[in-house]
Amino acid sequence: MKLAGRVAIITGGGSGIGRAGAALFAREGAFAALVDRDGNGVAETLAMLRESGGEGSIHVGDVGDADFARLTVEGVAASRGRLDVLMTAAGFSCGGTVVDTDPADWDAVFRANVGGTWLWARAAVPIMQRQRKGAIITLASQLAIAGGKGNSAYIAAKGAIIGLTRTMAVDFATDGIRVNALAPGAIDTPLLRHSFARHADPDAVREASLQRHAMKRFGRAEEIAAAALYLASDDSSFTTGVVLPVDGGWLAA
Numbered sequence: 125m126k127l128a129g130r131v132a133i134i135t136g137g138g139s140g141i142g143r144a145g146a147a148l149f150a151r152e153g154a155f156a157a158l159v160d161r162d163g164n165g166v167a168e169t170l171a172m173l174r175e176s177g178g179e180g181s182i183h184v185g186d187v188g189d190a191d192f193a194r195l196t197v198e199g200v201a202a203s204r205g206r207l208d209v210l211m212t213a214a215g216f217s218c219g220g221t222v223v224d225t226d227p228a229d230w231d232a233v234f235r236a237n238v239g240g241t242w243l244w245a246r247a248a249v250p251i252m253q254r255q256r257k258g259a260i261i262t263l264a265s266q267l268a269i270a271g272g273k274g275n276s277a278y279i280a281a282k283g284a285i286i287g288l289t290r291t292m293a294v295d296f297a298t299d300g301i302r303v304n305a306l307a308p309g310a311i312d313t314p315l316l317r318h319s320f321a322r323h324a325d326p327d328a329v330r331e332a333s334l335q336r337h338a339m340k341r342f343g344r345a346e347e348i349a350a351a352a353l354y355l356a357s358d359d360s361s362f363t364t365g366v367v368l369p370v371d372g373g374w375l376a377a
Contacts, residue, residue, distance in 0.1 A: 125151075125153035126153070126353060126356075126357040126358070127149055127152040127153045127208070127209070127353075127356060128153030129153060130154045130155070130208035130209060131200065131205075131206050131208050131209070132149045132154045132155065132157065132208060132209035132210070132211065132356065133157040133159060133196070133197060133200055133207065133209070133210050133248070134149070134156055134157070134158060134211045134213060135159040135160070135187050135211070135213055135240055135244060136159070136160060136187075136212075136213035136215060136263075137156070137158030137159055137165075137166050137169050137213070138158070138162040138163075138164075138165025138166040139160075139162070139169075139313065139314050140213070140313030140314055140315055140345050141311060141345045141348045141349065142169075142213035142214065143165070143169045144344075144348065144349035145211050145213060145345075145348070145349040145352045146158055146169055146180065147178070148346070148349040148352070149211075149349075149352075149353065149356065150176070150178025150179065150180060151176060151177075152353060152357075154209065155179045155180060155181075155204055156178065156180035156181075157180060157196070157200045158170060158180055158182050159183045159184075161184065161185060161186055161187070162184075163182070166182045166184065167182060170182055181200070183199075183200075187212075187214040187239070187243070187244065188235035188240055188243065189243075190243050193243040193246070193247050194243075194246075194247045196247075197210075197244065197247035197251070198247065201251045206251075206255060207248055207251045207252060207258065208258060208259065209258070209259050210245065210259075210261070211260075211263075211352055211356070212240055212241045212244050212260075212262050214236055215236060215237050215263060215278075215315060216232060216233050216315075217233065217275060217278040217315060218230075218232065218233055218278070219278075219322045220274060220277065221274060222276045229277065230277045233281050234277070234280075237278070237281035237285060238284045238285060241262050241288060241289075242288060245260055245262075245303075249292075249299075252296075252299070252300070252301045253296070253300075253301065255300070256299065256300040257301070258300065258302070259301070259304075259355060259356045260289075260292065260304075261352050262285050262288070262289045262305045262306070263282075264282045264286045264289070264305040264306065264307045264367060265278070265282040265307055266307050266308065266309045266371040266374045266375055267279045267282060268282035268283040268285070268307065270374065286305055286307075286367055289304065289305040289365070289367065290365050293364040293366075294365065297364055297365075302355070302360065302361075302363060303364055303365065304355045304360070304364060304366045304368065305367045306348060306351055306352060306355070306367075306370060307367050307368060307370070308369075308370050308371060309337055309369070309371030309372045309373075310333050310334075310336075310372075311342060311344065311345055311347075311348055312343065312345070313345055316342070320333075336374060336377065337371070337372035337373055337374050337377070338373025338374070338376055339372040341372060342372070343370065343372055347370060351368060351370045355368070
């Protein structure tokens, strides 16, 4: 097992990429602390973990709340005696250009994506520094590299995560902490389906996105989880500051 005896916190653990990451980490021996605002979602994830012999805990709240982040991270580390992996998979998207995005929506997207990365890393890093080891995995997007239409707040937030990931990697490299980002393509998750549903012709937008991938299919959350496992494990011991596309050929096409 690649994560035997380790402790991982996964935000967005109630569905999609977060759920898939937590399930795989647990199968590889980690204790998975599941964070989400959706209490039913994390309860379902924990049941899945336990059915396959895994262990975990549930923490329900807003990832953009500084006190919730600090208390959860410190509580998990205190109860388990360590913190080895942080995966910040919680995300939110509202759609819209810079002209038609409401300021409140813009702030909500940055709160969930950027705040939900920064605040959790801010709480986790001191613990990992004391251990002299840790892995942080952030979630960016291929759109932050390639650009895209009608999703300005989300793409800007994911670009900020890339910059934050790289600076954290440099800041804490000599502390034994590795910080890397995943840049998924379109992954078949509730977030993707919600983004299509915002459009007047969801089927047309879905087909255009599908065709934009060189592989002519959407990714599965489990495929992103596999990449996250690589970054969480000692297999990537000399890897930090990387933005790893897992995008079905989107950026190559």
